[in-house]
Amino acid sequence: MEEDIIRAGFREIKRKSEVFGDDAGAFGIGDGWLVVTNDMLVESTDVVASMSQEDIGLRVVTMNASDLAAMGARPLYFAFSVGLKESDERSARKLFRGIQLGLEMYGMSLISADTNQSDELIIDGIAVGMAKSLMLRKNARPGELVCVTGDLGKPLSALLIELKGMEADEGLRKKLYEKFLRPVARIEEGITLADFSRCAIDISDGMVKELKAISEASSAGIVIREEELPISDEVREFCRINGLDAYLIAMNSGEEYELIFTIDRDKISSLEIEFTVIGEVVEEKGVWIKKGGKTERAKDFSWRHFSKELF
Amino acid sequence: MEEDIIRAGFREIKRKSEVFGDDAGAFGIGDGWLVVTNDMLVESTDVVASMSQEDIGLRVVTMNASDLAAMGARPLYFAFSVGLKESDERSARKLFRGIQLGLEMYGMSLISADTNQSDELIIDGIAVGMAKSLMLRKNARPGELVCVTGDLGKPLSALLIELKGMEADEGLRKKLYEKFLRPVARIEEGITLADFSRCAIDISDGMVKELKAISEASSAGIVIREEELPISDEVREFCRINGLDAYLIAMNSGEEYELIFTIDRDKISSLEIEFTVIGEVVEEKGVWIKKGGKTERAKDFSWRHFSKELF
Numbered sequence: 329m330e331e332d333i334i335r336a337g338f339r340e341i342k343r344k345s346e347v348f349g350d351d352a353g354a355f356g357i358g359d360g361w362l363v364v365t366n367d368m369l370v371e372s373t374d375v376v377a378s379m380s381q382e383d384i385g386l387r388v389v390t391m392n393a394s395d396l397a398a399m400g401a402r403p404l405y406f407a408f409s410v411g412l413k414e415s416d417e418r419s420a421r422k423l424f425r426g427i428q429l430g431l432e433m434y435g436m437s438l439i440s441a442d443t444n445q446s447d448e449l450i451i452d453g454i455a456v457g458m459a460k461s462l463m464l465r466k467n468a469r470p471g472e473l474v475c476v477t478g479d480l481g482k483p484l485s486a487l488l489i490e491l492k493g494m495e496a497d498e499g500l501r502k503k504l505y506e507k508f509l510r511p512v513a514r515i516e517e518g519i520t521l522a523d524f525s526r527c528a529i530d531i532s533d534g535m536v537k538e539l540k541a542i543s544e545a546s547s548a549g550i551v552i553r554e555e556e557l558p559i560s561d562e563v564r565e566f567c568r569i570n571g572l573d574a575y576l577i578a579m580n581s582g583e584e585y586e587l588i589f590t591i592d593r594d595k596i597s598s599l600e601i602e603f604t605v606i607g608e609v610v611e612e613k614g615v616w617i618k619k620g621g622k623t624e625r626a627k628d629f630s631w632r633h634f635s636k637e638l639f
Numbered sequence: 640m641e642e643d644i645i646r647a648g649f650r651e652i653k654r655k656s657e658v659f660g661d662d663a664g665a666f667g668i669g670d671g672w673l674v675v676t677n678d679m680l681v682e683s684t685d686v687v688a689s690m691s692q693e694d695i696g697l698r699v700v701t702m703n704a705s706d707l708a709a710m711g712a713r714p715l716y717f718a719f720s721v722g723l724k725e726s727d728e729r730s731a732r733k734l735f736r737g738i739q740l741g742l743e744m745y746g747m748s749l750i751s752a753d754t755n756q757s758d759e760l761i762i763d764g765i766a767v768g769m770a771k772s773l774m775l776r777k778n779a780r781p782g783e784l785v786c787v788t789g790d791l792g793k794p795l796s797a798l799l800i801e802l803k804g805m806e807a808d809e810g811l812r813k814k815l816y817e818k819f820l821r822p823v824a825r826i827e828e829g830i831t832l833a834d835f836s837r838c839a840i841d842i843s844d845g846m847v848k849e850l851k852a853i854s855e856a857s858s859a860g861i862v863i864r865e866e867e868l869p870i871s872d873e874v875r876e877f878c879r880i881n882g883l884d885a886y887l888i889a890m891n892s893g894e895e896y897e898l899i900f901t902i903d904r905d906k907i908s909s910l911e912i913e914f915t916v917i918g919e920v921v922e923e924k925g926v927w928i929k930k931g932g933k934t935e936r937a938k939d940f941s942w943r944h945f946s947k948e949l950f
Binding site for chain 2: 332333334336337338339340341342343344345348352353354355357358362364365366367368370372373404405407408409410411412416417420421423424425427428431432436437438439440441442443444445446447448450452454456
C-alpha cells in the first residue's frame with residue numbers, strides 16, 4: 329500500500345482521539361488510560377507456507393498484545409473479525425485454537441467476534457488494555473539511553489530461508505524458526521517499563537523503521553552502537569554461512585515483538601527486566617549507527633531487498 | 640459461512656468477557672460499562688453496485704455504532720482496519736470521507752487504524768462506547784410489549800430491485816434506496832431506551848432473525864401482530880407492484896439498523912422517542928405472527944429466497 333495514498337485517506341479524518349497514531353490509541357478513564365489497538369493479518373502478504381493455522385491465530389493475538397505492551401498497558405480484552413475463504417471446519421478450529429492460546433498467554437478474554445466469508449484469509453485483531461501511564465513515541469529526550477529487550481535477527485533470518493532459499497542446517501533452521509513462527513509479546517516487560525520509561529515502541533517492521541518513528545515523533549536523533557546489538561550466536565552463524573552482515577539483519581528484522589525504549593541513565597539500575605543498552609538519544613535528528621570509529625545513517629531495508637539489492 | 644463451522648471454532652475459545660455474544664461485548668468499569676463491538680464489511684458479500692465508496696465508509700461506522708445503540712451505549716471511539724485492493728487514491732479518499740461522515744454523525748473519534756493491501760476491499764469497523772446500564776437479548780420477560788423504532792422494509796425492497804430486477808418507478812426507487820444506501824444508527828433512541836428497557840437488539844439481519852435471537856436468549860416467545868408492523872406507503876406500493884407480501888418484506892428486511900426492544904406496559908407512556916408497539920413477549924418459545932385470527936410461526940427468509948422460493 330503506497331504511503332501517500334494512506335496519508336491522503338487519513339487527511340479526510342478530522343476527529344481523532346487524544347492519543348492517536350502511536351502503537352495504539354488511548355483515552356483517559358478514571359486515573360488511568362484505556363488503550364485500544366487493531367492490526368489486520370492478510371494471508372497474501374503476512375502468511376508464509378510454514379505457518380500453521382494455529383501459528384496464525386496466535387500471531388494475531390501477539391501482534392496486538394505487543395502494541396499494548398509498547399504503550400505500557402496490561403492487555404485485558406481481545407476481539408477479532410475473520411474472513412475465512414473456505415468452509416473448512418478443521419482449519420477454522422485450528423485457527424481459533426491459536427487465538428485461544430494467545431488469550432491464555434496474555435491473560436485476555438474475548439469480548440467480541442465477527443465471522444465472514446472472503447476471497448482470502450483475513451483476520452483483524454483488536455486488543456483493549458489499561459495503563460497507569462503511557463509510553464509514547466514522542467517522549468524520547470536527548471541524553472536518554474536506548475535499550476531493547478531480547479535478541480534481534482531471528483525472524484528475518486528465517487524469512488530469508490523461507491522466501492529466498494538461504495542456507496541453514498536443520499538444527500540452526502529450527503532455532504531461527506522458533507521465534508519466527510511463535511514470537512512472544514513482552515507484556516510484563518511493558519508494564520514494568522511504564523514506571524521507568526516514557527517512550528517505547530515494539531519491533532513489528534524492523535528496528536530502523538521503529539527508531540525512525542521515535543526520532544520523527546520526538547524531533548530527536550538516535551545513535552545505535554553496532555557492537556552492542558544483542559545478536560544471538562544462531563543469527564551470527566546464519567549470517568556467516570550466507571555472507572550477510574549480522575548487524576543489518578538485526579537492525580531490519582521485523583515481527584520481533586521486542587520492545588525498544590528510552591530511559592534516564594540513573595534509572596536503569598532499578599529496572600528488573602532483561603534488556604540491552606544499545607545506544608542513546610541525541611539532538612541531531614535521524615537514526616545513526618556507530619561502527620568502529622565511524623557514525624553513519626542507518627540503512628532501512630525490507631526483507632525483499634536482502635537478496636536483490638544488497639547481496 | 641456455515642453456522643456449524645463458526646460454532647465449532649468458537650468452542651475452542653474458553654476465555655470470554657462477562658458480557659459476550661450480544662450485539663456487543665462489555666465489561667464493568669467504574670459504575671458503568673465499557674462496550675466494544677466489531678463488524679467486518681466484505682466487498683464480495685456486503686457491497687452492491689449502487690453503493691459509493693462514501694456509502695461504504697459511512698456504513699461501516701453505522702453498523703458498528705448501531706450495535707452500541709442496541710446495548711444502550713453512547714458511541715465514543717471508532718477504529719478500523721482496511722484491506723484495499725488497489726492503489727487508487729481517489730477511492731481511498733472517498734472511503735475515508737465516508738468514515739469521517741460517520742464519526743461526525745455519531746459523535747465518535749478515531750482511536751486506531753490499520754491499512755493493508757488485500758485481494759478485495761475489506762473493512763473491519765470497531766466501536767467503543769459507554770453505558771450506564773446494558774440492554775441484553777436475554778432480558779425479555781413474558782408480559783412485556785415488543786416495540787420497534789422507525790419503519791421496516793425499505794432496504795430489502797431496494798435490494799430486490801438491485802439484485803432481482805424487481806420493478807419500481809424512479810420516484811419510488813429513490814425513496815426506497817435512500818435508507819438502503821444511507822441507513823442511520825439509532826444512537827439517541829438507544830441511550831434513552833436504556834433507562835426504560837432491559838432488552839434490545841438492532842435489525843441487521845432482519846426482524847425475524849433478531850426476534851429469534853431474543854427468544855432463544857430469553858427462553859421466551861414473541862408474538863408479532865401483522866397489522867401493527869410499521870410499513871411505509873412506499874414499501875406497500877413496491878410490494879403491490881411486484882406481487883409481494885408487505886409483511887414478509889418488513890419481517891425479513893436487514894440492514895435497517897432500527898432497534899427492537901421490550902418494555903413494561905406501564906413504562907411506554909414515559910418514553911419520549913418515536914416507536915411502534917408491534918407485539919408482546921409470551922411464555923411459549925419461538926417467534927409468532929398473528930394475522931387476522933390466526934397465529935403462526937414467523938417465516939425466516941434471506942433476500943435470496945425472495946425470488947427463488949417464495950414468488
